[in-house]
Amino acid sequence: MRAPTSRLVEDAKERRAGGPSTPMLLAVTGASNVTGDVWPVEDVTDREEIQANAFAAALLMPERLVLEAVSRLLTADHYTPETLTVLLAKEFEVSEAAMGYRLINLGITT
Numbered sequence: 735m736r737a738p739t740s741r742l743v744e745d746a747k748e749r750r751a752g753g754p755s756t757p758m759l760l761a762v763t764g765a766s767n768v769t770g771d772v773w774p775v776e777d778v779t780d781r782e783e784i785q786a787n788a789f790a791a792a793l794l795m796p797e798r799l800v801l802e803a804v805s806r807l808l809t810a811d812h813y814t815p816e817t818l819t820v821l822l823a824k825e826f827e828v829s830e831a832a833m834g835y836r837l838i839n840l841g842i843t844t
């Protein structure tokens with residue numbers, strides 16, 4: 735039996751690979767860009783800004799490194815999504831909002 739932490743990371747990878755929840759998530763939440771990342775409709779201004787945000791997120795918070803950090807933190811202790819976001823934002827030197835969106839887009843939090 736897998737540890738809960740590894741299941742969380744595996745679930746996130748499956749969702750990023752286009753699991754069954756992706757089309758519904760896009761339809762319900764509003765907008766996506768070429769990478770499939772999702773933003774609320776009210777935050778979307780134009781295609782270039784969305785693509786720039788996706789590029790910046792991938793550059794500053796690479797999926798593999800974020801998933802490794804999440805696994806490490808969840809293995810060490812029990813964190814809420816909010817405290818996990820704060821700790822990861824500090825670790826990656828990005829805003830809490832940016833990390834919050836990245837965790838949502840990677841399927842780690844909702």
